[in-house]
Amino acid sequence: MQEADEKEYVLSVLARNNPGVLLRIAGLFSRRCYNILSIVAAQTENTEYSRILIVVSGDDRIVRQVDKQLCKLEDIEEVSVLDRAKAVVREHLLLKVERTLRNSQHLVQIADVFHANILSVTPDSMIVELTGDAKTVNSFIELYNPYHVLKILRTGSMAMAAD
């Protein structure tokens, strides 16, 4: 549940790849009562570091607190709060939908409109993948909803500053 003056912020965190680093970050959020909407973590080009992207909801004050408290963790190298207007934000979706002889054509058409990939087709189901911003992914899912969606897997937001 979001309060009225709450917004979503994307934090990009560079952390040393030590054991437990994700737990340290998650634990900090939980004990200080900050909300994590999504979290994506992976190694960077330098295998000693991970880049972790966290979408949080809160007001400006909370986000400044999150930023500073994160910076105090020994394994954290750098934290930046990304400006959504000046960043590329993407998430990845895998969607499995029920397939019948009658609807097959429609399912493919929707995928085409979004330039989504069809990864697997069986007589009864189809898996499509899409990368895009949250809004695109949401409308994509909405279009498939009438066709009985069997399963959705969605990563959190990845984001990179444009400048």
Next chain:
Amino acid sequence: MLLTGAQIVLECLLEQGVDTVFGYPGGAVLNLYDALYEYRDRIRHIRTSHEQAAAHAADGWARASGKTGVCIATSGPGATNLVTGIATAYMDSVPVVAITGNVSRDLLGLDSFQEVDITGITMPVTKHNYLVKHVERLADTVRNAFRIANSGRKGPVLVDIPKDVTAQKTEFTPGKPLPLAPPAFPSEACFAEAAAMLKESKKPFFYCGGGVIASGASREVKRFAEKLDAPVACSLMCQGGFDQRDPRYLGMLGMHGTKASAEAVKNCDLLVAAGTRFSDRVLCNAGLFARNCRILQIDIDTAEFGKNIEVALRMEGDLKAVLARLTELLPQRDHAAWMAQMLGCKQKYPLKQSGAPGEVLPQDVLETLCALTGGEAVITTEVGQHQMWAAQFYTFREERGFVSSGGLGTMGFGLGAAIGAQLARPEKRVVNVAGDGSFHMNCAELSTLSRYRIPVVELIFDNRALGMVRQWQKMFYGGRFSQTDVDGNTDYAKLAEAFGVKAMKIEKKDEIEPVLRAALSLKGPVLVDCRIGKDVNVLPMVPAGASVEDPILKM
């Protein structure tokens, strides 16, 4: 040279100048204790009765001396017993390095005997912690633990070492303590803004927190206060950070602060807050705190700015350096009328306990103690009414003279802390001011006092009640004293004597001075059972939700 992991740990402690550690042996630290036996001429190990007290002793050592405290415990219950002590140090930003053994690496994660994930458990209450799986990394890990504990805002660090790692051998290269991360320092523009605020202010009020002690800034605090010509208040954690005999001192600020401090925060036009995190025990109702003034905050931890209260100007840096620079920039101020107003308030509302004629009052006991020790004893405390009385009625005059669990409020802290403080400051008289409730929590440490002949005075304010909670029940729960009357059958004198500790009793007012004098003249540990009434309250008091500006003075 080729050394075992256990020997490497001790070599690294020696590198850091550690000569005393507190701990308790056990299976997973057998190798470490074997090495301690070998190094016993260079490292003194104090075995407490319970690991919790070892952690408090390391903490008390650090608070009383400014050095890093070290405690050691075995895996499983040994490690979990440290947790309260580690959390206590964390809340009050005390540099402690805790070393725990764990099961051998091949047994990790298998629910082995006495296995516990202590790095997981202590993550929220340490600045950082390590599980060392490779003996080659052990030396640097211990060095880093000390660096982290002392850099910036200080705090505890835990190093967990599996048993087989302490037995493995590797090449050890002697090293030096790692350099501490240099603290931030405000820009010239920031100093200019601060100087302008200070010059503009007609009614400044200077409020100091525990950062003064951590930074060793009491001299800078005094000079700044004089140049600013402002009244001064201290938080509980800053007792002794400003000489309380100084006429500008108004007393403590917060829930049990003085009326004069409350008036100062209400009437000032600028609040200069140094090394304080504006805890809820000081702010009381944050929305009603300091509404008529601007706040200039100086702190080493940037996360403290705007955390509990918004401030007009933030100065990030080490207090000692920042205050010294501010004092340079500030021309001598003169606020005679404002000072007179505040000092008048201090005189109008003195801290005063009253009772029946001949009744033993904590105020008299503590003021007598203060007189007999010249205000130069190290006072440790447990948590509760006696803690507040100690802060109110002992006139602290130097840094590190008051050792108390402020943030976590840990009952049972004081006796362990007194052990550490006394060993760190052998030239000082150390008095642990306790309540009977707190004393019962960790009284087995009398055995530690006795074993090592540590000359701590254990002064128990014995009111047969959990006084602070009882006071709240009296005030807000209609006198329904749920579980707070502890009318005990403990005979403190007999208990102390069973442990080999001398015991004395104060039951009448005219016994206060002679008994305290006798206790202080002893060379060994002594317990003083001081019988007081159940209904002595801690006043002033700000009830929950009220403004710190309106303390209750009578109940």
